[in-house]
Amino acid sequence: MQELEWRGIVYQQTDEEGMKELLNKESVSLYCGVDPTADSMHIGHLLPFLTLRRFQNHGHRPIVLVGGATGMIGDPSGKREERKLQTPEMVEHNVACIKKQLEKIFEFGGENGAKLVNNHDWVGSMNVVTFLRDFGKNIGVNYMLAKDIVSSRLESGISFTEFTYTILQAMDFYHLYENYNCKIQIGGSDQWGNITTGLEMIRKLKPDGEKAYGMTIPLVTKADGTKFGKTESGAIWLDPEKTSPYEFYQFWINTADADVVKYLKIFTFLPPEKIEELEASVQTEAHLRKAQKALAAEMTRFIHGEEALEQAIKISEALFSGEIKKLTAAEIQQGFKDVPSYEPANGEELALVELLVAAGISPSKRQAREDIQNGAISINGEKVKDIAYTLSGADKIEGQFTVIRRGKKKYFLIKHS
Structure with missing residues (x-):
């Protein structure tokens, strides 16, 4: 937790002291989830999962949840209107694609290997009576109306389907708590309402005082006020077919001086002393862009691998020097994807x-x-x-x-x- 605080990753905690005590006492299972609303995650999804990976690096056991069930419902968070419902086939395809990307972020073998779960496995076959009696009964309507994710939609309208989303996510936390001894859920700041509903569900169904915790991560912002992760050509995807490794590398290397140290802290696994060294270089020799090069290299290597990083650097250097003939046809295709x-x-x-x-x-x-x-x-x-x-x-x-x-x-x- 000290490392997370130094990196600026902690935004809200349900019980700061209790969570620190738990993490110091034992190896803990904790989870973070993503709904398969597309067939690829983008860099806006990265920070919670990278944070979960930090817990794994410290000996804890990550549970990575792909919302095969909740993805068919739609999280009302941050939306002013109803999401368009996806077909089961679309969700299944998206789940398979996202699983491959998550497998690059986590280590799945060994003593504290990550576990990948799909909430469709326990929600998909549940009948409506079980849902209402065993779970709906434990969360009051007034409690749900007080949540920002619901109250923000009351004026524009919200369907009963999206209204119940927070209960479905609470069921996930309870299921993982009960079956995997999962004690902590982490997520972006927009997930605070869903996380606390999960804690309420656990408290209602486990009244003997057993304890679970929640933590959220701040929204990533840019110093100039523009939205992080968006470019003129759209979102920066993790799928190399949607955003090539070269484009991915270029996104990070073009980070402004005002943002680069923050991004090194929250996105990379570089140690504090290395980040402080790069921070000093921003102050004294900004023109060399050492911090941006380190950020781009770390992120591209982590998501796409060493070979893709070397290729991205080669394309960048060829374009800078004008020595286009040094590139292969595949590298030309990457580097000139968006030119006329x-x-x-x-x-x-x-x-x-x-x-x-x-x-x-x-x-x-x-x-x-x-x-x-x-x-x-x-x-x-x-x-x-x-x-x-x-x-x-x-x-x-x-x-x-x-x-x-x-x-x-x-x-x-x-x-x-």
């Missing part, structure tokens, strides 16, 4: 002037000739000044791509079939 592209017709003559106009790189043949003569056009990092130049096989990286740059920063990708 053009695919010539099969067998089309690739005279450079014609290509520049056809691909929308230069607005006219006259401008294309001027751009070439002025040295504004580069092919795979090398300037071309010959207006009669025609692309050859040597200009096609692995026969698939040609990268054309106009000026200093405008890249275009030519795709060869």
